Amino acid sequence: MKPVYGIVSDDFTGGLLVASYFEQAGLECPVYFDPITAVAEPPAAPIAVIAGRMRLAPVAEARSEMTAALDALDALGCDCVAYKACATFDSTPEGNIGAAAEMLSARYDQKPLLISAGFPEFGTTVFQGHMFVRDTPVNESHKRFDPVTPMPDPNLARFLSLQTETPVGLIPHDVLVKGPAAAQLALADRLAAGFRHVLLDTADAGDIETSTKLVLQSRAFVASDPLVVSHGLARCAALTGTATPPRHAEGPLAVLVGSVGPVAEAQLAAFAAHHPVHRIDLLDPDSTAAQIEAALAFAALHLGTRPFAITTQTDADGVAAAQAQLGRIGAARKAEHLLAEIARRLHDAGARRFIVVGGETSGAVVGALGITRMRSMPRGPLGGGFCVAEGPDPVSFFLKSGKLGVTDVLVRAIDAMRN
Numbered sequence: 217m218k219p220v221y222g223i224v225s226d227d228f229t230g231g232l233l234v235a236s237y238f239e240q241a242g243l244e245c246p247v248y249f250d251p252i253t254a255v256a257e258p259p260a261a262p263i264a265v266i267a268g269r270m271r272l273a274p275v276a277e278a279r280s281e282m283t284a285a286l287d288a289l290d291a292l293g294c295d296c297v298a299y300k301a302c303a304t305f306d307s308t309p310e311g312n313i314g315a316a317a318e319m320l321s322a323r324y325d326q327k328p329l330l331i332s333a334g335f336p337e338f339g340t341t342v343f344q345g346h347m348f349v350r351d352t353p354v355n356e357s358h359k360r361f362d363p364v365t366p367m368p369d370p371n372l373a374r375f376l377s378l379q380t381e382t383p384v385g386l387i388p389h390d391v392l393v394k395g396p397a398a399a400q401l402a403l404a405d406r407l408a409a410g411f412r413h414v415l416l417d418t419a420d421a422g423d424i425e426t427s428t429k430l431v432l433q434s435r436a437f438v439a440s441d442p443l444v445v446s447h448g449l450a451r452c453a454a455l456t457g458t459a460t461p462p463r464h465a466e467g468p469l470a471v472l473v474g475s476v477g478p479v480a481e482a483q484l485a486a487f488a489a490h491h492p493v494h495r496i497d498l499l500d501p502d503s504t505a506a507q508i509e510a511a512l513a514f515a516a517l518h519l520g521t522r523p524f525a526i527t528t529q530t531d532a533d534g535v536a537a538a539q540a541q542l543g544r545i546g547a548a549r550k551a552e553h554l555l556a557e558i559a560r561r562l563h564d565a566g567a568r569r570f571i572v573v574g575g576e577t578s579g580a581v582v583g584a585l586g587i588t589r590m591r592s593m594p595r596g597p598l599g600g601g602f603c604v605a606e607g608p609d610p611v612s613f614f615l616k617s618g619k620l621g622v623t624d625v626l627v628r629a630i631d632a633m634r635n
Contacts, residue, residue: 219264221448222289224282225300226312227575228582229601229617230441231267234300235592236600237445238263242457247603249579250588251288257589258292261459262452269579270312271302272364272545278312282319297324298447299438302575302617303335304347304354305372306365307379313438314379317413320436328407331384332427332439333372334418338620342418345373345386358478358619363535364544373415385411389419396429403430418442462591464602464633465610467568468520471626472555473527474577475618476535483573484529487626492518493525498538498550511558512565519565523630526558552580560584563611569633571614571626578615585611598625598632 225231231247238245244261248254251266266285270278282299289297299316307313313331321329334342339350349357353370360366369375377383385406392399399416406414416427418440428446431437437447471491473484484493494514496507511526518524528551530538538547559570559581572578582590585605590613593602601616614629622628 217260218293219259219262220295221263221451222294222297223265223300223444224285225265225267226271228267228578229575229615230300230302231265232592232603232615233600234441234444235265236595238448239592240594241449242459243452244459247590247592249582251284253588254288255291262455263448271306272576275311275315279315282316297436298444300444301440303340303440304359305333308365309378311379314376317438318380321412324435326434326436327412328414330414330416330431330434330437332416332418332443335441336420344388345415346370347372361477361532363476364548380413382412385414387414387416389417389423392417392423392426396426399426399430461594462604462606464635465568465612468566469523469569470562470567471525471571472559473525473529473573474551474555475574476529477618480573480618482623483626484527486624487525490627491523496528496554498528498547499541508557512561515562528554552577556580556584569612571629573616574618598628
């Protein structure tokens with residue numbers, strides 16, 4: 217079996233989340249973190265994910281990473297390719313979601329290139345081209361506190377047009393609700409009007425159902441989780457889902473939190489009510505090496521005896537101060553470097569189960585451990601993100617976005633990672 221559907225995810229947690237839906241349906245879906253490994257170790261599975269770190273990368277760097285991932289999926293023989301972004305389409309005015317749409321359109325001669333954002337299951341919707349987090353425009357929601365991608369414009373068609381060579385068109389909910397035939401006519405009208413990229417509303421499950429029928433005719437598209445998953449399940453509907461899920465590794469557990477914002481803050485506070493937490497200040501005058509050693513000394517008191525957390529998380533004022541001194545990307549990269557090196561040293565000390573909060577932090581940690589391929593657990597009560605790097609010395613992870621999950625998710629994840 218060769219994969220018929222290939223997915224390029226712009227971060228690690230997103231790639232593992234969509235894979236968990238396919239694994240839940242009994243469809244094996246390996247997640248690769250290195251395109252070279254995907255070609256060298258091709259999957260005997262209908263769907264394959266290559267997860268990268270393109271969400272916050274400079275546009276030129278993201279394009280290079282996307283090209284390598286698409287080359288690998290083409291080499292595997294995938295019939296359709298999706299670029300998967302997070303539900304809120306986290307991005308800056310410079311990119312990289314529009315850049316991905318341009319690349320896919322040109323590479324596969326896909327015109328129009330369909331785009332779909334949102335995640336109604338978790339309250340993120342797109343109506344008349346505008347994104348809402350529950351009943352609040354995205355630029356007025358908690359997203360406005362995002363230190364790197366605050367999403368200042370709720371009009372996604374307008375915002376994404378800053379990243380593409382030509383304006384992005386729209387097919388709204390009132391057309392999609394009429395069904396695939398009406399939507400197909402509207403799509404033809406948008407193409408005739410010169411639109412090379414068209415955003416589809418995602419107001420409810422019905423919009424996703426109609427959008428799925430539209431993208432089944434596409435060679436490539438750009439979307440968040442619902443359409444990426446719905447398309448894969450529809451494309452593989454004839455296959456029997458019998459994949460056996462992996463088992464978690466045994467060994468000491470550590471929690472690493474790099475994400476900021478109200479959701480991640482509440483989750484860490486709930487964890488701290490039961491377990492010890494060590495906080496790293498990005499503006500501490502001590503050297504990076506000294507900060508790492510201090511964190512490891514804290515960890516040594518607890519490793520193998522009880523769960524503990526190490527975090528670079530701070531409040532909004534702390535984020536602003538760190539960014540003022542280190543720059544937006546500089547502050548984020550310093551936090552990732554600290555937690556990634558701590559993870560590597562904890563692994564050397566025997567840790568084999570990691571809970572990591574933050575998409576970019578997850579990518580940094582997995583990279584530091586030299587892991588190039590993982591198998592996602594089927595999606596369960598806590599959602600996706602549970603995964604195992606299989607092999608003679610397995611390592612288990614719960615990699616989660618800082619924006620998703622119930623308040624006590626970290627405490628509950630510890631129990632979920634026991635076999």
